[in-house]
Amino acid sequence: MKRVRCPKCQNRIPFDDSRYEEGQTLVFECPECRKQFGIRIGPRKQEEEEPAGPSCGSIIVVENVFHFRQELPLKMGDNVIGRYVPGTNINTPIETVDPSVDTTHCIITVSKNRQGSLQYVLRDAPSGTGTFVGNTILRDKDRLRIEDGTIITIGATTLILSTGEEK
Ligand SMILES: [Zn+2]
Known part of the structure; x- marks a missing residue:
């Protein structure tokens, strides 16, 4: 109307x-x-326009008892991941009631290498319960290169990196 x-x-x-x-x-x-x-009658507005700029992939949050499945788009620079709370100022919040996910838990930094392809580096925020890739916990100084399909565990929550690249 x-x-x-x-x-x-x-x-x-x-x-x-x-x-x-x-x-x-x-x-x-x-x-x-x-x-x-x-x-x-003017042109109709496009509904749910995609954000401008090329896609930097996304993080898939696997559904569990604390939340439903979510897909969080990533952007260039630091993507600060944590549990959503009202008033949060992190840019990649997860809607979850998982108490073992900190409100600022881990960070994925997206950048371009010299060849122009995107690279993804994960670090712990630091968090209370740690950030895991496979069975390895990231220590405070660790900066881990992650790739399409990398599985990250924070608290009881599983995240999967999807770079959106053609294979
Ligand atoms: Zn009139």
């Missing part, structure tokens, strides 16, 4: 724009002042 404003009395008139084609001209009669006027 949209509204058009009467050019004479400023009355707002609702109409169902989904019934009309882009570029079509409609004629209204204002129910208040009887003024007749035409409008042209």
Whole structure:
């Protein structure tokens, strides 16, 4: 539903724009002042537009008892991952009630190498329960290169890196 404003009395008139084609001209009669006027249907807004810029892959959060499956898009630079809490200022929050996931748990840094391909480096935030890749816990200074399909465990939660690259 949209509204058009009467050019004479400023009355707002609702109409169902989904019934009309882009570029079509409609004629209204204002129910208040009887003024007749035409409008042209503009282009419809794209719904849920993709964020600008090339994709940097994503993190798949595997469903468990604490949350449903989620896909968190990654961006260039630091992607700070943790449990969502109101007022959080991390840029990659997970909707979960897993108490063993810290509100700032680990960080994936996306950058481009000299060949122009994306690389992914994981580090612990540091967190209370640690960040694991396979059976290995990352120590504070560790910076681990991860690749498409790498499985990361934080608390009771499993994350999978999806670089979105063609294979
Ligand atoms: Zn009017």
